[in-house]
Amino acid sequence: MQLPDKNGYFGEFGGKFIPETLSVCLEELTASYHKIKRDRGFLKEFNYLLKNYAHRPTILYFAANLSRLLSMKIYFKREDLLHTGAHKINNSLGQALLAKYMGKKRVIAETGAGQHGVAVATASALLGLECNIYMGEEDIHRQSMNVLRMKMLGAEVIPVKTGSRTLKDACNEAFRDWVTNVRNTYYLLGSVVGPHPYPMLVRDFQSVIGKESRRQILKQESRLPDYLLACVGGGSNAIGLFYPFYQDKKVKFIGVEAAGFGLNSLHSASLVKGELGVFQGSRSFVLQDYFGQIQNAHSIAPGLDYPGVGPEHSFYKSVKRAEYVAVGDDQAVEGFKLLSETEGIIPALETSHAVAYLKPLSKKNKGSLVIVCLSGRGDKDLDIISKYKTEYGRSDKEIRGKK
16 A cells, blocks of 8 residues: 555645644654665664564464354464563664664653553663653553663653643653754654654554564465454554555454543544544544544553544544444453453553453454454553552443442
8 A cells, every 4th residue: 555645644644734843853754764764784684673682573372262252263463472562662673773873862752651661762772872751640650660661771751740641741742852852862753643754654663563464364374364453542553463454355454442431431532532633743533622622531551541543544444444443441451351361361451452342343253263463461550450440430330330
């Protein structure tokens, strides 16, 4: 698929909606990326790091117990087995190496769940780059273990105290820093969001997920899957899985967003609930009020606390190439426990949203072949799970019981 176009558009989505001060930064980045992705030296070093440092290819694991329980054939693409514990290392190694080739000495990044921050800190330590990570105060509280990991890796974690004190505010602060320090600084954005070329280059670095999955499922099952399933916040793990299957029209894509807490509530589902708007540099579906003001998102999974989504996902929705659904906090916790107890795999709360959707999917699709992107492991979320009812109040089930 030859998208985005030269102006960074996926159909009517994407583009560059930026202040003039950012135009020089993005033009330099675009030119450098188009040059570097054809550079044999860069590609050789990047592929070496993916194989020998990040530990690719990751396995495509057949979940026999869960498959029997749900009467489907379910495979998990085990991105949780990568170094640092999530798919974020693919993109972080690619962009950190790009920063080094561009002659930048300092890397900045935003993080919500902390996995991107850990991956950036790891890549920066490996390549000898100074590293500053912006993280909302609320997420620092929820993901204290990942904060400690970033600091142990030599990164400075900068608390963001404005707005909702979560991922979108961390992004805003990182962009402000970049504009001020563009000569020596590279902004290593963590998802397929933001102005062009970020949605494209992050997708390209993450497409290794889908490329491997395609080869592996053909080898193991001698056919392509019926469904690809992945959680969607900004959407990098999902696009990484979906993109290499785009032309395979019989393979259906399902992106699972966070509905947040409460009955009939859609607190973070930009594709399910959002409207067309401009947010953090690109045109996409966003959560906004009547006046176009961006609304705060909420999910039990910090990595899904984002009121926008990548423009390529918006394009997939508009052309009906992908279906997007929403799963609430209670369902995500059930998905977390389901995979832990049936397969002995503790997933990240972000991934747990996708796992939870396997149950409703199975009701009408018995016997289907499904690949789920297991984007990260759940060590970071054990404290959230243990405090779930006390921190977030009554569960949906408790509310239903009193009605």
